[in-house]
Amino acid sequence: MANFSRLLNFSSSCSTLPCMAMAFFNPIHTANPAIAFTTLEMPTSEGISPFLSSFCSTLLLAASLLFILWKKRAKPLALPPGPNPWPIVGSLPGLLFTKKLAFRSIHKMMDDMNAEIICINLWGVHVIPVTSPQIAVDFLKRNDAVFSSRPDVLSADITSRGYLTTALTPGGEQWKKMKRVLASEVLSAQRHRWLQGKRTEEADHLIGFVYNQSMDSTTGGVVNVRVAAQHYCGNVIRKMVFGKRFFGNGRADGGPGVEEEEHVSALFKILAYLYSFCVSDYLPCLRRRLDLDGHEKIIRTATASVAKYQDPEIDERIRHWTEGTRTEQDDLLDILIGLKQKDGSPLLSPDEIKAQLVELMLATVDNPSNAVEWALAEMINQPTLLERATEELDRVVGRNRLVQESDLSQLNYVKSCVKESFRLHPIAPFNVPHISTADTTIAGYFIPKGSHVLLSRLGLGRNPRVWDEPLQFRPERHLKRDGSAVMLTDPDLKMLSFSIGRRGCPGVTLGSTLTTMLMARLLQGFSWELPPTMSKIELKESAKDLFLAEPLHAKARPRSFLSFLFQTHRIPPPLKMANPVKMGDS
Numbered sequence: 001m002a003n004f005s006r007l008l009n010f011s012s013s014c015s016t017l018p019c020m021a022m023a024f025f026n027p028i029h030t031a032n033p034a035i036a037f038t039t040l041e042m043p044t045s046e047g048i049s050p051f052l053s054s055f056c057s058t059l060l061l062a063a064s065l066l067f068i069l070w071k072k073r074a075k076p077l078a079l080p081p082g083p084n085p086w087p088i089v090g091s092l093p094g095l096l097f098t099k100k101l102a103f104r105s106i107h108k109m110m111d112d113m114n115a116e117i118i119c120i121n122l123w124g125v126h127v128i129p130v131t132s133p134q135i136a137v138d139f140l141k142r143n144d145a146v147f148s149s150r151p152d153v154l155s156a157d158i159t160s161r162g163y164l165t166t167a168l169t170p171g172g173e174q175w176k177k178m179k180r181v182l183a184s185e186v187l188s189a190q191r192h193r194w195l196q197g198k199r200t201e202e203a204d205h206l207i208g209f210v211y212n213q214s215m216d217s218t219t220g221g222v223v224n225v226r227v228a229a230q231h232y233c234g235n236v237i238r239k240m241v242f243g244k245r246f247f248g249n250g251r252a253d254g255g256p257g258v259e260e261e262e263h264v265s266a267l268f269k270i271l272a273y274l275y276s277f278c279v280s281d282y283l284p285c286l287r288r289r290l291d292l293d294g295h296e297k298i299i300r301t302a303t304a305s306v307a308k309y310q311d312p313e314i315d316e317r318i319r320h321w322t323e324g325t326r327t328e329q330d331d332l333l334d335i336l337i338g339l340k341q342k343d344g345s346p347l348l349s350p351d352e353i354k355a356q357l358v359e360l361m362l363a364t365v366d367n368p369s370n371a372v373e374w375a376l377a378e379m380i381n382q383p384t385l386l387e388r389a390t391e392e393l394d395r396v397v398g399r400n401r402l403v404q405e406s407d408l409s410q411l412n413y414v415k416s417c418v419k420e421s422f423r424l425h426p427i428a429p430f431n432v433p434h435i436s437t438a439d440t441t442i443a444g445y446f447i448p449k450g451s452h453v454l455l456s457r458l459g460l461g462r463n464p465r466v467w468d469e470p471l472q473f474r475p476e477r478h479l480k481r482d483g484s485a486v487m488l489t490d491p492d493l494k495m496l497s498f499s500i501g502r503r504g505c506p507g508v509t510l511g512s513t514l515t516t517m518l519m520a521r522l523l524q525g526f527s528w529e530l531p532p533t534m535s536k537i538e539l540k541e542s543a544k545d546l547f548l549a550e551p552l553h554a555k556a557r558p559r560s561f562l563s564f565l566f567q568t569h570r571i572p573p574p575l576k577m578a579n580p581v582k583m584g585d586s
């Protein structure tokens, strides 16, 4: 060590080094030493031959270069900046004992440090939040293989029944198997087409459900948009998976029955706690012993509620196939049960099917419903945006039929409204966590093996370095100058909708279809206004998450062509017509 530091002093202060370097690289010198010695006037002392002097210089130069190379290699890279950790516990107490939610504390730390990547040490686990698109791409594109696993946390372990699924399962054979099944059998383009009829049925039910409420004189036509949006998503995925929208009988007006209410509310409860900051995840000694923050109980209760409805359906269906009383495949459950290994035995166990179906439900209900609720709230406060979207629908689809999936690719303005909502109002502050499986360097920082990487959906989408007036809802920022199609994905991660890389969302087509269809049907079928008691929609985030603080309630007026479509049976009549109020038009 001492020798090297001496060399360091030498190399940094010795003014002869450039001269030696010149000598070393001088072609004349190397080609003809005799000439070089005379031209370069190298210092020679009496008794030392010019040849020896040149040899020593060369040796010294080589040693210096080697040292510089060694120094570059040996100098340990720094971790990203972050709060100073306490011994052993790191910054755990800071997150535990703050009144703020963990995600708000983390974003505040990043703002205070003016940093787009930081490292928070939580009892030895390095948690790395990121708000820079360039760095995010570095993680998920250039170093995708290293960051394609998930952390082992209690909420994911319970929800996935011991990691039998795709999204929540750390990398490995089980993840590969389940992802292959999803990509080729559940979410492929062909399967998407196969299930189109079921999705359209639900899009028609959505119109009926909202229409009934809009015509209800007792409520003045005010609709709870959150309920409509969440149940549309729940109905679609239940229909695609189980071939039915209701576990029980539903409601007379086409709305959810108690069973669906409990099902959807349990799904959202799981989503609220999945990967949320939980102290036992950082103190493995506490895991399954002390449920300090009560998360374990909440997740177990919610997963039991979901299982109560889904598992009997799955068991019964397996029995029907085994007994031969069902022979035709009609939905995704049939597909999963029917998958076989080479020897003819089932590819998936009943537990794998049960766990995977919970995950598919979770993946489907949250993003689309939240994006549409926020988008509509923003648009009601800016009626010109509503007008522009309606004008597009009238131009592309017309007024004698409802918008269909085949129209969606042409609805660039409607899609840009949805995309703007994904940017500004993501349902979750962070992407699903990624964990590193090896030491790596990202953006010049050392990222140790086992780090939890949290790409901030909030921070990316609202990054003022990337977006003009990031807090303004301005859908037109996503329109392309050449009029080409607006996609809801963003491969550059300037915003994080579906993410990218090995862990990227395999449900892009289904997710985009559901969200755009929900938005398009609500805008095409109804004119939306403030409820009579309000002067504007309060666009405030909830104190505990990123939902609108209060579910969006808005007055819906059916557009005139809608009743014509009902009367002429071009769309199925709503299940129950409420007492009609006078109908308006837009």
Ligand code: HEM
Pocket (backbone or CB within 6 Å): 166, 167, 168, 179, 182, 187, 360, 361, 363, 364, 367, 368, 431, 432, 433, 496, 497, 498, 499, 500, 502, 503, 504, 505, 506, 507, 508, 510, 511, 512, 515
């Ligand atoms: C608008 C709707 C949707 C959005 C915005 C969305 C977004 C995402 C995001 C951000 C991830 C995490 C990517 C990562 O870890 O880097 C993800 C993963 C995933 N999504 Fe989606 N998703 C949507 C709809 C769906 C649907 C409808 C399904 C299937 C029914 C689905 C299935 C999955 C699965 C299985 C994963 C995990 C992939 C893996 O870990 O290998 N998603 N999605």
